Amino acid sequence: KAGVTQTPRYLIKTRGQQVTLSCSPISGHRSVSWYQQTPGQGLQFLFEYFSETQRNKGNFPGRFSGRQFSNSRSEMNVSTLELGDSALYLCASTPGDQETQYFGPGTRLLVL
């Protein structure tokens, strides 16, 4: 089975711009979670989607949003980018009836 895929792998943006990141889960996985990883804060939970519905949300401002499509693919959007949004954004997928999350390679976002 193919793993979780994320696109793009690298992105450079400037402050004030917006960005959209994409995640394709493992085939058959219906839950997709997003995390932000930075050297200072480690891995922080952003949100989780299951069957096109947001089930959980972390403590991030409203500039961070996401959605899930009927094929379980997910996108996250960050509007009005700030320097502090520079991070590795990780997507993880989970089979509907299991606990383990499987991570993709991440999208490295640099905000200048």
Added chain:
Amino acid sequence: EDQVTQSPEALRLQEGESSSLNCSYTVSGLRGLFWYRQDPGKGPEFLFTLYSAGEEKEKERLKATLTKKESFLHITAPKPEDSATYLCAVRNTGFQKLVFGTGTRLLVSP
């Protein structure tokens, strides 16, 4: 609030020198404890899931154990390719999100 603390922050071993990494946790109701390995610039790679105190799982040179307050990742006779950051995470009974520790950076020298 759920919390995970990992120690040590960094560990340097000689090839063949066995050791253990610690993960202490507090969680309102444990749904699962997870160990991941992360190489620089890559996403975390799943290693183990533990569900209840007393449970143990093994994979090659790695063995994970779980008590009611902590988990250990034992590394037996490590090799340089075991060098990575090892992450511990918990999930409580209520939510799907994982709460991660800050990781242990392991360096194994030949």
